[in-house]
Each structure stands twice: as C-alpha cells, then as structure tokens.
Amino acid sequence: GDQIDREGRSHQRHQHRHPAARRWVPMLVALMAATFSVYLVTKGLKHVWTPSVPALATIAVLAFALSYLAAKPWVYSQSEGMENRNQGLRKLFNLPLICSAALLSFAHGSNDVANAVGPLAAILNTAQSGSLASQAGVPFWVMLIGAAGISLGLFLFGPRIVRIVGERITKMNPMRAFCVALSAALTVLVASQFGLPVSTTHIVVGAVFGVGFFREYYTTHSRRRRNYIRTHKRYQHARRGVLADQDELRRRKLVRRSHFMGIIAAWAITVPSAAGLAALIFFAVDWVR
Structure with missing residues (x-):
C-alpha cells in the first residue's frame, strides 16, 4: 500500500x-x-x-x-x-538560453570593456590636459580597441575557459545554463548601473557553483531525487556488470572539488599578484624616467 x-x-x-x-x-x-x-x-x-x-x-x-x-x-x-520528463522539458529552455547568453554577452561588454579601457582613458586625459581629473572622456577609438582586444582574447584563449566553466565544474543542461546566464547577467547589469567594476568571469563561475551546490543539497535532502539516483545506479550496474564507486559518481554529477579549490585559489592570488606586478612595473618605469 x-x-x-x-x-x-x-x-x-x-x-x-x-x-x-x-x-x-x-x-x-x-x-x-x-x-x-x-x-x-x-x-x-x-x-x-x-x-x-x-x-x-x-x-x-x-x-x-x-x-x-x-x-x-x-x-x-x-x-x-x-x-x-526532464529531458523533454529541457528543450523549452533552448531559445531562452540563447537569449540569456546574448544578454550576458551584452552585460559582459558593458562592464568588462569599461574596466579594460578605463585606465587608458585616464592616461590619455592626463597626458592631454596635464592634470588629474575626476572624470575623463573616452574616445570612440579607445572603446574600439577595448572591444577588439576582448574579442581577440575570447577567440584565442576563450575555448579552454568555456570548457572548464561549462563542463568540468558541474554537469550542465539547458535549464541549469539558463539559470547561470540569467543570474550572471542580472548581477553584472546591476553592478554596471552602480558603477562597480566587477568581473563577469568570476560572477559566471560563482553562478555555476551555486547551481552545482544546490544540486548537491537537493540530491541529499530530496527523497524523490535519491530514489531516482538509486534506480539509475541499479540500471547502470545491470547494464555494465560493475558496481560504480559512489564517490566517483558524486564527483562526476555534482561539483568537482578540485576545480572548485583551484578557482578559489586563483581568485585569492590574482588580485594581490596583479597589484604587486603593477607596483613593480611602475617603480621600474619611474626609476628609468
């Protein structure tokens, strides 16, 4: 019963x-x-x-x-x-996912290009006026250089980062990818509205972690999800004739801790490293001058 x-x-x-x-x-x-x-x-x-x-x-x-x-x-x-089924419902998110990805790309350009060309615009304004100003105009050709640089960097080095974020942190599907793209786009647009120089890449990675950790929580606390995984594991066992290691299945399906710790370490290292390198370069240029 x-x-x-x-x-x-x-x-x-x-x-x-x-x-x-x-x-x-x-x-x-x-x-x-x-x-x-x-x-x-x-x-x-x-x-x-x-x-x-x-x-x-x-x-x-x-x-x-x-x-x-x-x-x-x-x-x-x-x-x-x-x-x-979930596999059928995921198809409903194909077109919204494309729209959210376009929105995220727009948000990326609205914030990250400004972060890249801001120092250059300040340098040009100081060189032309001979004084420091609280605000500096940005010529169109400066914005064009920033857009071209980001596009070229995405073309040359982007595929590896795309694979890491989209495949190796946690398993993605159209529904999860839509949640990641929409939340990241909203965050970047709000930050741009308030003039906050945030990193779109960091925000997207944080959204991917959020989806992955929620899946872990849901898998652990949802009876329906546990029954589904248990049935799926029995099916895999009957088909392959081997008992899959549960920890390995968990790492494959949810958040991979190795990538998580590596990205956290990169976040903690890059900011002070960039600050120290900039100070060192400025010291060398000032000493030569």
Whole structure:
C-alpha cells in the first residue's frame, strides 16, 4: 500500500511538470526582458533622457507583460506532445538560453570593456590636459580597441575557459545554463548601473557553483531525487556488470572539488599578484624616467 501511494504521488508530480513549466518559463523570459529593457533605457538614453523611478517601473512592467504574453503561447506550442520528463522539458529552455547568453554577452561588454579601457582613458586625459581629473572622456577609438582586444582574447584563449566553466565544474543542461546566464547577467547589469567594476568571469563561475551546490543539497535532502539516483545506479550496474564507486559518481554529477579549490585559489592570488606586478612595473618605469 505504501509503495502504491509513493508511486501515485510520484506520478502526480510528473503530471504537474508541464503546467509548472508553462507557468514559470514565460515568467523567467519576461523577467529577463524587463531587466534588459530597463538597462537599455537607463544607459542608452542617458544623454537624451534621464528617466525617473516611476518611469523605469512603468517600462519594466510593460516589458514584463509584453514579453510574458509573447512567450506564453510559444511555450504552450512547444510543450504540446512533449515527453513529460526532464529531458523533454529541457528543450523549452533552448531559445531562452540563447537569449540569456546574448544578454550576458551584452552585460559582459558593458562592464568588462569599461574596466579594460578605463585606465587608458585616464592616461590619455592626463597626458592631454596635464592634470588629474575626476572624470575623463573616452574616445570612440579607445572603446574600439577595448572591444577588439576582448574579442581577440575570447577567440584565442576563450575555448579552454568555456570548457572548464561549462563542463568540468558541474554537469550542465539547458535549464541549469539558463539559470547561470540569467543570474550572471542580472548581477553584472546591476553592478554596471552602480558603477562597480566587477568581473563577469568570476560572477559566471560563482553562478555555476551555486547551481552545482544546490544540486548537491537537493540530491541529499530530496527523497524523490535519491530514489531516482538509486534506480539509475541499479540500471547502470545491470547494464555494465560493475558496481560504480559512489564517490566517483558524486564527483562526476555534482561539483568537482578540485576545480572548485583551484578557482578559489586563483581568485585569492590574482588580485594581490596583479597589484604587486603593477607596483613593480611602475617603480621600474619611474626609476628609468
């Protein structure tokens, strides 16, 4: 009797996946569109119009409503006849994932290019005026150099970092990747709004860790998830004829501690190392001068 009740509750939860996806996926897409619209109005029109808080709230509500109304029928049409499993529901996140990745790329350019060209703009302004100023204008060619440098660096050295972040820290799928991209984009855009020079890479890696550690918590504390993993392990054992090591499976499926500790160490080392190297270079240049 208890087994039948458990199977019945599990069946009900599986039947509720489509309604839950149809309810939440349009809301996530609308949230992304509302945030992007507010940021574009705030930054893109700042030389023409400075919107007030009520105006920004109105723009956010309108963008949210319009995007929700546009996304809801698309989600309904995509989910019709779809297999009522996680593998089927993940397909609903393919297009939102592309949009969130584009938003994250935009946020990356809005913050990291400014971090790169800021010192150069300050140097040019000081060299031209002969004095230090609290604000410095940034010529277009300086921004172009920064954009070209970031694009070239991504082309030459980006694939390795993409593999580490996207594959080696924790196992990703479209749903998890969408959560990472959306949360990172929102964080970077808010930081850009307040003028905070943050690192997009660090934020994305932090979001990946957040998804991975939540999976560990959910796997440990969710009875339904433990039953699924136990059944999956029995299936693997019957198919391969070997008993997989549980710790190794845990490392493969969740957060890999070796990459976690390496990235934390890199965060702790790079800032003081860059500061010390800059001081040393300045000392050498000043001594030569």
